[in-house]
Amino acid sequence: MTRKTGIVFACIAGFATLVYSNHFHNDFHFDDFHAIVQNPYIRNIHNLPRFFTDTATSSILPANRTWRPLVSASFAIDYWMGNAMKPFYFQLSTFFWFLVLLALTMALFRKIFDHARPHPGNLWLATFGTAVFAVHPAIAETVNYIVQRADLYSTLGVVAALAVWIYLPRTRKYGLYLLPLAAAVLSKPPAMVFPVILFFYIWLIDEERPTAAMRKCIPSLVAVALLAWLSAAMTPATFTPGASSAYAYRITQPIVIFGYFRTFFIPTGLTADTDRVPFNSIFDDDALFGFVFLAGLIFAAVWTARRRETRPVAFGLFWFLLAVLPTSIFPLAEVENDHRMFFPFVGLALSASWALALWVYSRPVRRELAAAVCGVILLAFAAGTWQRNKVWHTEESLWYDVTLKSPHNGRGLMNYGLTQMAKGAAARALDYFQRALVYNPNYYVLEVNLGIVNGLLHNDAEAERHFARAVALAPGEAIPHYYYAVWLQGKGRMSEAIQNLNIAIANNPSYLDAPHLAMNIYAQMLDAGLLRRTADETLARFPNDPESLAWLARAGSLKPSPESYLNESLGLYRQGKFDASIQAAREALKLRPDYSEAWNNIAAAYNSESKWDNGIAAAAQAIRFRPDNQLAKNNLAWAMQQKQKSLPPKGRGF
Numbered sequence: 001m002t003r004k005t006g007i008v009f010a011c012i013a014g015f016a017t018l019v020y021s022n023h024f025h026n027d028f029h030f031d032d033f034h035a036i037v038q039n040p041y042i043r044n045i046h047n048l049p050r051f052f053t054d055t056a057t058s059s060i061l062p063a064n065r066t067w068r069p070l071v072s073a074s075f076a077i078d079y080w081m082g083n084a085m086k087p088f089y090f091q092l093s094t095f096f097w098f099l100v101l102l103a104l105t106m107a108l109f110r111k112i113f114d115h116a117r118p119h120p121g122n123l124w125l126a127t128f129g130t131a132v133f134a135v136h137p138a139i140a141e142t143v144n145y146i147v148q149r150a151d152l153y154s155t156l157g158v159v160a161a162l163a164v165w166i167y168l169p170r171t172r173k174y175g176l177y178l179l180p181l182a183a184a185v186l187s188k189p190p191a192m193v194f195p196v197i198l199f200f201y202i203w204l205i206d207e208e209r210p211t212a213a214m215r216k217c218i219p220s221l222v223a224v225a226l227l228a229w230l231s232a233a234m235t236p237a238t239f240t241p242g243a244s245s246a247y248a249y250r251i252t253q254p255i256v257i258f259g260y261f262r263t264f265f266i267p268t269g270l271t272a273d274t275d276r277v278p279f280n281s282i283f284d285d286d287a288l289f290g291f292v293f294l295a296g297l298i299f300a301a302v303w304t305a306r307r308r309e310t311r312p313v314a315f316g317l318f319w320f321l322l323a324v325l326p327t328s329i330f331p332l333a334e335v336e337n338d339h340r341m342f343f344p345f346v347g348l349a350l351s352a353s354w355a356l357a358l359w360v361y362s363r364p365v366r367r368e369l370a371a372a373v374c375g376v377i378l379l380a381f382a383a384g385t386w387q388r389n390k391v392w393h394t395e396e397s398l399w400y401d402v403t404l405k406s407p408h409n410g411r412g413l414m415n416y417g418l419t420q421m422a423k424g425a426a427a428r429a430l431d432y433f434q435r436a437l438v439y440n441p442n443y444y445v446l447e448v449n450l451g452i453v454n455g456l457l458h459n460d461a462e463a464e465r466h467f468a469r470a471v472a473l474a475p476g477e478a479i480p481h482y483y484y485a486v487w488l489q490g491k492g493r494m495s496e497a498i499q500n501l502n503i504a505i506a507n508n509p510s511y512l513d514a515p516h517l518a519m520n521i522y523a524q525m526l527d528a529g530l531l532r533r534t535a536d537e538t539l540a541r542f543p544n545d546p547e548s549l550a551w552l553a554r555a556g557s558l559k560p561s562p563e564s565y566l567n568e569s570l571g572l573y574r575q576g577k578f579d580a581s582i583q584a585a586r587e588a589l590k591l592r593p594d595y596s597e598a599w600n601n602i603a604a605a606y607n608s609e610s611k612w613d614n615g616i617a618a619a620a621q622a623i624r625f626r627p628d629n630q631l632a633k634n635n636l637a638w639a640m641q642q643k644q645k646s647l648p649p650k651g652r653g654f
Helices: 003-019 032-037 045-052 069-082 087-116 122-135 146-167 169-174 178-185 189-205 210-234 246-265 287-304 308-329 338-361 367-391 395-405 410-422 426-439 444-456 460-473 478-490 494-507 513-524 528-541 546-555 562-574 578-591 596-608 612-625 630-646
Strands: none
Touching (some): 003 122, 003 367, 032 069, 032 146, 069 087, 087 146, 087 189, 087 308, 146 169, 146 189, 146 338, 178 189, 178 210, 189 210, 246 287, 246 308, 246 338, 287 308, 308 338, 367 395, 410 426, 410 444, 426 444, 444 460, 460 478, 478 513, 494 562, 513 528, 513 546, 513 562, 528 546, 562 578, 562 596, 578 596, 612 630
């Protein structure tokens, strides 16, 4: 690299860093939670080798487990660097490799442009093409989304492999270029298209005969075949791509590809979660238009491949088509996703910048004017990226944007509702959950959230109905059993809560929230034996789990607490053992005389025994110590009403 080239790239890197300067503290989102935040494996740097041998380490959700060992390993390194789950270190790590990708992209563009038409201005043209990719708003959908650094790593590996092939020709016989290719495939499968990209480079740019180009691609084909076999062998049977119909998915892809292509030039409507649904027939809506567009794009690639001067355009178009091919062929849960544009847009940035140069070269356009237009384009894209960074800042800002851009997306409505529930706006959350139910009537996670929010609103019967339906919809998942147990614990139904937690732990031992809650309940029940056993079993799987270690340390010194006596009182009350319930509540009062909830339990038990005076006295005490205790107010009103009914009728006067 010449000094001038280094200075120019430093300007690109500085510009990109400035544009992304408001993204480094952006939160974890969406799939980040099951792959990073809740994933216990990434919290131990010693698990690095295990990421390559055990796909259970990739996610706490069995249906989402795939073999992307380099990505999972990078999360563990980021966690180790920050010594905690701090988004900053994860965002910084992603951005560092993004800058490396930009450096290699610029070098690749420069070499391709020089092959087609040697000119000193190619440095500036490569700079522009790289800068377009660097600050394009659609690229922000990957840079901000931590778990989707998989797209960045796989793209980086493909670009690096091609750069090594081009710039280090003497190393080809040693297969050095296959190393970044292997890293790419170990990050995400779409990188497997590299041999075909290499073929088009050798054929179109190096101008070798197709048969010779094919022979030179054989080593990469063999490497990809072996890696594909290994990836398939490592992918667990629990993995679920999610598409309901492969046919419907595939006939929708041409119009999706058109959408990606349009977005490169007009980057509007970006959303973290689309509400596009698959076509049912090839004759639906714009399905046919998508196929016509795809045929036209292929024709354009073939037509521009005829002349040396336009071959960079052809190569970029073929790159785009090849990069969208894997996610177009293999049916996935979402028919489109904006982060899927990352890899293909390297090709479009190459094509568009060279096509623009050819147009400028063929017309009497002042270079100053062309530079000004390029500057305006970059500034416009940079402004869009800055805004997308702001959208990705918090869960609330992200999912609110989704509700605007994808109003028919039930998952987006639900996730925005979750942000409202976290703020304490339970009624608003319920509204969004009910709106989501229209689009996702059989989504067990939505049923779980409906149970939670109805519990917050004291709609107990409705809450339990939704929890039960969530369990029925996904009996093999840990999440519905766990949240049902949380609700049951709050209602004092400890044995039922433990039953659900045991099922959750059996279904998914990596979901640590379940054993943690079980230990909490055993502590409340003063059952040191079961607490120790649960902690030991959890530590056998995750030796450094801090919460299990903390509970284990407390097991030997468990002492009765007001809360433990209150939970015991609630359990006895539900069993109809009212005298025992009163006694347990009085034990709580010995430790905390002003414990309003314990006084209320006593009132409820006395009322159940029709001892109205005692119930009235206990409820009055509960209200005295906590005037807003609505349950105590209800018990007081009930006792007074029933006492009045039990009084003999007054005689009539004369």
